Amino acid sequence: MSALLEMRSITKTFPGVKALDEVNLTVKEGEIHALVGENGAGKSTLMKVLSGVYPAGSYDGEIHYDGQLAEFGDIADSERRGIIIIHQELALVPLLSIAENLFLGNELTKGGIIDWQGTFKRTEELLKKVGLSEAPTTLVDKLGVGKQQLVEIAKALSKEVRLLILDEPTAALSEADSQALLNLMLELKSHGVTSIIISHKLNEVRRVADSVTVIRDGTTVSTMDAKTQPITEDAIVRDMVGRDMAHRYPDRERRAGDMLLEVTDWNVWHSEHVERQVIKNAAFNVRAGEVVGIAGLMGSGRTELAMSLFGRSYGRNISGSVAIKGQPADVSSVPKAIDAGLAYVTEDRKSLGLILEETIQRNITLANLPGVSSGGILNENEETEVSEKYRNAMNIRTPSVFQKVMNLSGGNQQKVVLSKWLFAQPDVLILDEPTRGIDVGAKFEIYGIINDLSAQGKGVLMISSEMPELLGMCDRIYVMNEGALVGELTAEEASQERIMSLIVTE
Ligand SMILES: Nc1ncnc2c1ncn2[C@@H]1O[C@H](COP(=O)(O)OP(=O)(O)OP(=O)(O)O)[C@@H](O)[C@H]1O
Ligand SMILES: [Mg+2]
Incomplete structure (x- = not known):
């Protein structure tokens, strides 16, 4: 040829x-x-x-x-x-x-x-x-x-x-x-x-x-x-x-502490087709230090579950109860959900996660401005310091944190979204397809950061379509199908075949 x-x-x-x-x-x-x-x-x-x-x-x-x-x-x-x-x-x-x-x-x-x-x-x-x-x-x-x-x-x-x-x-x-x-x-x-x-x-x-x-x-x-x-x-x-990568997932110590997030009887109807129930009686929990996965096919309701929970960003007629650290929590709006200790990293970074014409720095601090302010006044030096820290930790490729997000490559935009929610210091971090479009080396870095968070006693709920990623990272995995949680597997029990068979048999 x-x-x-x-x-x-x-x-x-x-x-x-x-x-x-x-x-x-x-x-x-x-x-x-x-x-x-x-x-x-x-x-x-x-x-x-x-x-x-x-x-x-x-x-x-x-x-x-x-x-x-x-x-x-x-x-x-x-x-x-x-x-x-x-x-x-x-x-x-x-x-x-x-x-x-x-x-x-x-x-x-x-x-x-x-x-x-x-x-x-x-x-x-x-x-x-x-x-x-x-x-x-x-x-x-x-x-x-x-x-x-x-x-x-x-x-x-x-x-x-x-x-x-x-x-x-x-x-x-x-x-x-x-x-x-x-x-x-x-x-x-x-x-x-x-x-x-x-x-x-x-x-x-x-x-x-x-x-x-x-x-x-x-x-x-x-x-x-x-x-x-x-x-x-x-x-x-x-x-x-530029080097061999023997492991795609960093080692992780498994630990499950106190109950952090507990959701019961969660029901959600479709935003437009009011007669369609998209989440059916879902019940699940995340303990301190745990990374919990949600597996399922595309369209099984995983994103709808996460979004309905995070300040009712999706759905209608939402009912059910949410407890955080054992106390009933009000998560009925996005600010309330953030106050209650939840954060949600969206799968769709363009429409929900970032302000493209703003700088990397501003995007990273946006969900936690008090974290870089004193006496109600924004401290820009501190803002720069914080964003530099994340830029290094995530290896965000850019000449400066003052660069506009729209000039970043796709994968680096995703790293900015992640940084933003990590800096918000939530008790429970919900990650929806966190490594979509991210290269193998950077994935490893992100897994490491997730592990660090859980080591600090935070809880992570991870939605992913890449089964190896769920199997490599999670302590427990819920399986979702057609709006219902149809099974729960521990890390030891879980395998690609068992997850698929739960999806198919229900
Ligand atoms: N319009 C622009 N202005 C300034 N810098 C830019 C612009 N477009 C791309 N860059 C920079 O050029 C470099 C290469 O970007 P490019 O989008 O080609 O990466 P990529 O290999 O496609 O990455 P990804 O896998 O994340 O999509 C990056 O450092 C990026 O920030
Ligand atoms: Mg690209």
């Missing part, structure tokens, strides 16, 4: 940051090429350079595509050459239909007016290619993230794609949706489409990739080719973090 793409010595700087430093990337025609590296290594930036988001002239180095020097002025330019990028944050318009989204800016017209009949027909064909059977008039809003991801790909296919770039496409997907998407990539490959995939899920990378390029600190570390050497997770990890 010859090279379809050669990026040579690409250097890209932002004020105060050299995001890419003479990076090289060669992608062969017809292959699936994975791009991996730690949070902030420069993966998304490299793909933005390639697709013209950062136009020619704003970076140094050369892009050779299909045998020619390519100098794209913008995204439309690279699209015309068949390069289609699907960004880390999805870009569909929620209140438009699937068909409208697919042909936005590219409308099919007949005699100067939109040809709806043609649009719907073409939409149906494209949806079929990606395995969706939704009506073209369905609002994107009504689709789960997995299906939205497939619609993005259908959109790419509407544009005669030759090189498809997927930036962390499966980060927010369930196991089944991820598999469907990876299968679709393989299918596209069989039709000659070349793809670049960025992912932190190394098992997926191993499964689909023909080659893997690892970048670290803005430089190319290595490229592995499955034809000449087997691509193993260990080899990828070693190149990513």
Whole structure:
């Protein structure tokens, strides 16, 4: 196979940051090429350079595509050459239909007016290619993230794609949706489409990739080719973090102290479909020093459980009782829940967790301003000190804590959300998919911080779709299915098979 793409010595700087430093990337025609590296290594930036988001002239180095020097002025330019990028944050318009989204800016017209009949027909064909059977008039809003991801790909296919770039496409997907998407990539490959995939899920990378390029600190570390050497997770990890990582989970001493959080008879109805009960008689507890997991499939109600508990941020007709440290607790609003000692780290960092146009520092101290104030006056030096501490502990990659959060890479934004709630010093910390989009090295750091918290006698409730993570971290695991807690396993009892069998048999 010859090279379809050669990026040579690409250097890209932002004020105060050299995001890419003479990076090289060669992608062969017809292959699936994975791009991996730690949070902030420069993966998304490299793909933005390639697709013209950062136009020619704003970076140094050369892009050779299909045998020619390519100098794209913008995204439309690279699209015309068949390069289609699907960004880390999805870009569909929620209140438009699937068909409208697919042909936005590219409308099919007949005699100067939109040809709806043609649009719907073409939409149906494209949806079929990606395995969706939704009506073209369905609002994107009504689709789960997995299906939205497939619609993005259908959109790419509407544009005669030759090189498809997927930036962390499966980060927010369930196991089944991820598999469907990876299968679709393989299918596209069989039709000659070349793809670049960025992912932190190394098992997926191993499964689909023909080659893997690892970048670290803005430089190319290595490229592995499955034809000449087997691509193993260990080899990828070693190149990513620059050392062997024998253990993915830090050692943890198990201890269960006094009762911290006790929830009984918890019932919640759907916010919009009032007749639908989403949480059914849930009862669970967390003791001081414990890390307790909630396992379950996507849509089983785990996030709804956490959000309804945290100041009724979700749901209607909520009933049940909550006790914290043995006393009835009022958690009926977010401020009250925080006062009562709860904190909730959301799975959706963009919409609920961060103020993007604010600095890292302000975001970290936001949930505990009294912690950096004296006599009601904010002490900015202390604020800086605190945020520097978290920046070091979490290895948040940024030139300064005064940087705006929106300029951080995806994984580093997630670390800021975590820092914010750790600094709030809650008694019980609820973590919803805490390591989504986080690289393996940083995951280890975050697990270490969770362990430290529990060693201090805090309680942690952890929702995660990554079963190895629950098994590696939790003292106990509740299993949730269709809104009900259907089982409870100790660390010793728990295994992937037992969790799955509880989900399936109930
Ligand atoms: N618009 C910007 N302004 C300033 N700095 C930026 C900007 N975009 C990216 N950076 C910085 O460039 C570096 C590389 O970021 P990039 O988003 O490419 O990382 P990544 O490898 O995609 O990480 P992740 O796995 O977390 O998504 C980071 O240090 C980031 O903070
Ligand atoms: Mg990225």
